[in-house]
Amino acid sequence: MKLDFKEKSPADFFSENMDVCGFDNPIRAIYTAVRELLENSLDACEAADVLPKVNLEIRKEGEGIYVIRIEDNGPGIPPEHVPESFGKIFYSSKYVMKQQRGRFGMGGTMAVMYGQITTQRPVHIVSMTEKQIADLKIKIDIIRNSPITEPENIWKAVKPNDTGKQGTTIELTLEGNYQRAREKILEYIKQTAMIAPYAEISFTEPDGSKHLYKREVEYLPPIPKEAKPHPRGVNLELFRRLMAKDPRSKVSNFLVKAFQSIGRKTSLEVLGKADVNPDKRVNKLGSEEIRRIVKSLRKHKGFRPPDASSLAPMGEEMFEAGIKRVLKSEFVKCIQRPPKAYEGNPFIVEVAIAYGGEIKVKEGEIKLYRFANRIPLLYDEWNDVSTRVLKRINWKRYGVKPGDPFAVFVHICSTNIPYKTLGKEYIANKPEIRREIYMGVLQVAREMRNYLNKLERKKKTEKALKTFMKYAETLTSLLSEAVEGINQDEIKGKLREIIVERLKVNEQ
Amino acid sequence: MKLDFKEKSPADFFSENMDVCGFDNPIRAIYTAVRELLENSLDACEAADVLPKVNLEIRKEGEGIYVIRIEDNGPGIPPEHVPESFGKIFYSSKYVMKQQRGRFGMGGTMAVMYGQITTQRPVHIVSMTEKQIADLKIKIDIIRNSPITEPENIWKAVKPNDTGKQGTTIELTLEGNYQRAREKILEYIKQTAMIAPYAEISFTEPDGSKHLYKREVEYLPPIPKEAKPHPRGVNLELFRRLMAKDPRSKVSNFLVKAFQSIGRKTSLEVLGKADVNPDKRVNKLGSEEIRRIVKSLRKHKGFRPPDASSLAPMGEEMFEAGIKRVLKSEFVKCIQRPPKAYEGNPFIVEVAIAYGGEIKVKEGEIKLYRFANRIPLLYDEWNDVSTRVLKRINWKRYGVKPGDPFAVFVHICSTNIPYKTLGKEYIANKPEIRREIYMGVLQVAREMRNYLNKLERKKKTEKALKTFMKYAETLTSLLSEAVEGINQDEIKGKLREIIVERLKVNEQ
Known part of the structure; x- marks a missing residue:
């Protein structure tokens, strides 16, 4: 019996495992594709400090075949990055430590790959940057994990941009079941508008019906900055990577420079407890010393809370306004918890509760709206960390029971949302995050009880x-x-x- | 605002996204590591037609640091494949179309990477093949996705095997919370023994307590063979890949050779409906013709059922015996559904029901045991396809209600289990699979009602x-x-x- 050892490219691997990326079946696939494209558009606009205006359209091309067309007013993608951004797995502009919707940098490419697998059609991209327009068709060489462009030499399809406009337009053909995905897609867009009231989103359905979410707020939330890791929960691997970037510093200075929330005093205290000479150069540290420093960092209690500048929460007022507008509830209360960190990643939890109005609840259930970095999460809620929290609460103490007309809203912002699936369906059970949600829910539940x-x-x-x-x-x-x-x-x-x-x- | 486009290696990507692979926190991580190692051992033995004997041991090394040691009597891994099998993501012997526990070919490497990230220790492998013994320590160069071995030249650590024994021994050091993972690990091993009664599994806990599951059956189930894809639900990408392997055949012969369950008559019928000349060579087909053939294949109703030789279900008798042994139920009934296929992948569903005995059920719940290719699934059951089926059943019609002392068992065997997470926690909602589970549950529920x-x-x-x-x-x-x-x-x-x-x- 001889075993056959093989190496696979990332694209090849995921082409055979589309389920783990949210492309389980024609219903979920068209929903996921819409999501990924819309999220990329909003991220692009917000990163460039542009109030988003997104036109989304789904057209029917044949039996079970649809074209998703999306057009945004973002900064466009530089022509040289277009092919790999859509045609190579693990190639992305999202691999930075700040709050953004995209997390894995693979959603767009997965949508392109799904379209190719089911229809063999290339994706059509028109990217308008400040100075150039690139008009390309892209397929993926799945075995090699690399883009195939039409024209082959992309510069033949690039011309100067004298239109005065910027943005990206994508046309993607894929197999899908729009009729059965429709309700979720509409709900997704509605909730996206609720949590991004500064965005204008229009959506045209295959039958021509139009939905327009106008801009409700004329300013963007503060743009999150790229962050340094927070020392809480740091692991050895991350510590070694940071060391490699700054090998010649004294270790006491290194800690201050590499992490947020560490000052000189804390640095010396941590090193003292680790029994490491603070004047030693980083590249002279032995592996036992490194282990002791990391242990000491993880045991230290007195860090300043994480810097929230890498995060962009909704804010209590905007969150409440968004909920009131959509659900018309008599009572809405939102609270924002202070910034915390898990495994080096800063996060903020916002929790809201609403009572009455147009809240529809099923018998014995608690209505839960989940958001993560301004993305509504609509699938696979049962294993989500927020669902776990709600199950543990004794609602009787707050004057209600499951089935009563109230709804809980949880928004988690982080430089690194710990999704459990690459399709970003639900969030892992991190003790630090769970605790913040729990505290937040208790706070708003008390307010509801008072009301x-x-x-x-x-x-x-x-x-x-x-x-x-x-x-x-x-x-x-x-x-x-x-x-x-x-x-x-x-x-x-x-x-x-x-x-x-x-x-x-x-x-x- | 300039965006920073980056490419990541697979190892780098997953080192930052351990959550999606089941390494969410120290509790789940030690559980997942045990699982992945045990599953690899059982797969190795079974593929080589050896009755498995696996010794598993967990030792405490320090505060929150454990060593997992696993020793099997499988065929061993050839020395030249050892480094990449444990030190490179997307390198595996599991990328073949047959039933096996391993699905993504990355579990072992992920466990090694988690150990390295949390403790910086290498994994220690002793692989004894028929003729050689290799004794290596391996770390992963995460940025490059490649193994670092000690010694660097692996052949210095290889010597002839004159012991007469074969097998692989792995020692992995990692951060974990054994106390809180203990219950799940014990349950996992117990259920594994239940579904693999031909395996001897011993487990020694950190405190020295020993658990021994003796072999109950002295024969292995038939070894699953590598399969061809079934034409049901085939997609364009798979079709093109098969074409590329056999470009010079006539298309009518190609269909018979490339797929299972297609004979000459069916081939001609499918091509007739697609309006394609059956004598045309595969490499002469135009893309419209290819599209028509795939469409015609997907519409065809009369295929023979999939060949079950790539699958190894439990069998009704063995499944019932396993359940009776563990739960001591008065009534146990198992049925095996006929082989079916989804998206080209053959599968068989086995469903059992048990009443009475040592079944412990929570108020209002239905006890569900989930297995996939002989793996017990213990986490994240709420979104699983089987859970969805159970929720839809009107149990009153079968003389019971949720909370009564009965339990449902679902075992799905497939060349390709559609897990939703890379940590193999739960199974996607595929209509074909859902239907088989549903039919199976109704059948056994009726038997229970009669009883x-x-x-x-x-x-x-x-x-x-x-x-x-x-x-x-x-x-x-x-x-x-x-x-x-x-x-x-x-x-x-x-x-x-x-x-x-x-x-x-x-x-x-």
């Missing part, structure tokens, strides 16, 4: 006022019989004032 | 018999007073016979 209690008291008060006023009516008319010349309305008014005053005291 | 009905009737019968016999007693004694010389015992016996006969008729 519901107040509502309850208000109802009681109104009922009580009504009853009292009936007695007051009777009382006044008896009085007017006994005492001459009395002003009934005046007395009723005064009685009412007194009662309202008393009830208000009770309402506190 | 429960019979049980119910038996109880009633026994009660009725008791009542009748009381009357018979009285009757006989009255009779004996009235008629002289009567044999009371004889009459009672006869009455009993008559009653039992009547009740039996009712029991049918």
Whole structure:
């Protein structure tokens, strides 16, 4: 029995494992393709500080064959990077440490590959940068993990850009089941608009129906900056990589330069506990010393919280406004938790709760909206870290039960969202993240309880006022019989004032 | 704003995305590492037709640091393949179309990489093939996706094998939380023994406690053969790849040779419907013709079912025996569905149901055991295709409700299990597979209903018999007073016979 050892290219590997990237079947595949393209467009605009305007269109080309066309007003992709950006797995502009929707840098290429596998058609890209327009068709040589362009020499398809416009337009042909994916695609676009109210998104369905989400806010959230790793939860591998970039520094200076949230004092303290000479050069450290430093970093408690400049949370106000606009809830409360870190990655959790309005809940369930770096997550929620948190909460203590008309919203922002699938369907159970979600949910749940209690008291008060006023009516008319010349309305008014005053005291 | 385009090696990419491979945190990581190593050992033995004997040991090395040691009696890995098998992502002997536990060919390397990232220690491999022993330490150059061996020249660590033994021994040091992973690891080994009763597995815990699963069956299931793809659900990419291997054949012969389950008649019928000349050479086909052939293949209804020789299901008897041994249930029923295919991949679903015995069920839940190619799946069950099926069943019709002491077992065998995560946690929602599970569950649920009905009737019968016999007693004694010389015992016996006969008729 001889075993056959083989090496595969990344493209070859993923072409045989499309399921792990969200291309399980024609329904999920068309949904995932739309998602990946839309997310790339929004990321491109935001990175370039441009208010996004995205036109999305799906056309039917044949039985079960669709064309997705997407056009954005981003900065365009430089012609020399176009072929590999769409035709090579593990080639991307997303491999930097800051908050962005793209995480794996492979979604666009996977969509192109899925289109090619199911229809054998190339993707058509028109990229307009400030100075150039590139108009290319791209297929993937899957065995070699490399792009095949038409024309072969891309510079034949590049001309000067004198239109004054910038942006990228993509036309992708693929097999799909639009009818069955429709509901999720519409929901995805709606929730994207909710969490990116500064973007204008138009969508034309295959039957011609149009959906337009206008811009609601005329400014972009602050652009996240590239971050240094936070020392909390750092591992040996990352530490060695950072060392390799700065081998000649003294280790005490190295710690301050390589990490965020470490000052000179902390650096010396950490090294002291690790029993390492702070003046030693980084490239002179022995492997035992390195191990001790990492251990000491991981045990240290007093780090400053992570710098939030690499993150772009929604903000409580904008998040609440977004929810109110879409769900018309009577009560909405959002809270933003302070920045934390897991495994060196800064993150911020925002949690909101809404009660009433157009919230539709199934019997015995809790409605959960999940967002990660402004991406709505619609599939595979059952194993998600947020779902795990909601299951553990004793909702009775907060005056509600599963099935009541309330909804929980969780938005996780991080330089590195720990998705469990390459299709970005759900988030891993990281203790640090779980804890922040838990704390956030408790906070907003308490606010909801207060609101519901107040509502309850208000109802009681109104009922009580009504009853009292009936007695007051009777009382006044008896009085007017006994005492001459009395002003009934005046007395009723005064009685009412007194009662309202008393009830208000009770309402506190 | 300039974007920074970068290419990453597969190892580099996955070193930053360990979550998608099942290495989310120290609990899950040690569990996943044990799994991947144990699965590789069992695959190696079975592929070589050897009854597996695996010794697994976990030792504590320091605070949160463990060594996993695994030793098997498989054929060993040829020395020249050892470094890349453990030190290069996308290099494997698993890239063939047959049933095996390994699916992505990356689990072993991921475990090595996780160990390296968390402890910087190399993995230690001793591979004993028929003629050679290789004793190597391996680390991974993550940026380059290539192994670093100690010694550098591996042949210095190879000597002749005169021990008469074969097998592979691996010692891997990694960060982990054994205490919290313990329960899942024990459950995993127990269920593995249940579904591979021909394997001897011993496990020694860090505290020295030993678990031994002895061999229960002295023969291996038939070794699955490498298969050709089945034409059902074939896509254009796969079709073109097959064409490239056999460009000079006539297309009618090509279809018969390239696919399983296509004979000459079917080939001509498919090509007729596609309006393609059957005598045309494969390399002369135009892209429109190719598209038509694939369409015609996908529409064709009359293919023979897939050849099951690439699959190795448990078999109804062995599956039932395994369940009975572990759960001691009063009632166990297994059925094997006929072979089917999805996207060209043959598969067989086996479904079992058990009632009573040591089944522990939580309030309102249905106990589900999931297996895929003889691997127990213990995590992330909520999004699994089998869980989806169970939710849709109206259990009341089968005489039970969620929370009753019954359990469902689903075993999916395929040349290509459509996992949704690279950590092989749960299975994608493929309509063909879902349907087979559904049909299987209905079948065994009906059997359970019959069993429960019979049980119910038996109880009633026994009660009725008791009542009748009381009357018979009285009757006989009255009779004996009235008629002289009567044999009371004889009459009672006869009455009993008559009653039992009547009740039996009712029991049918």
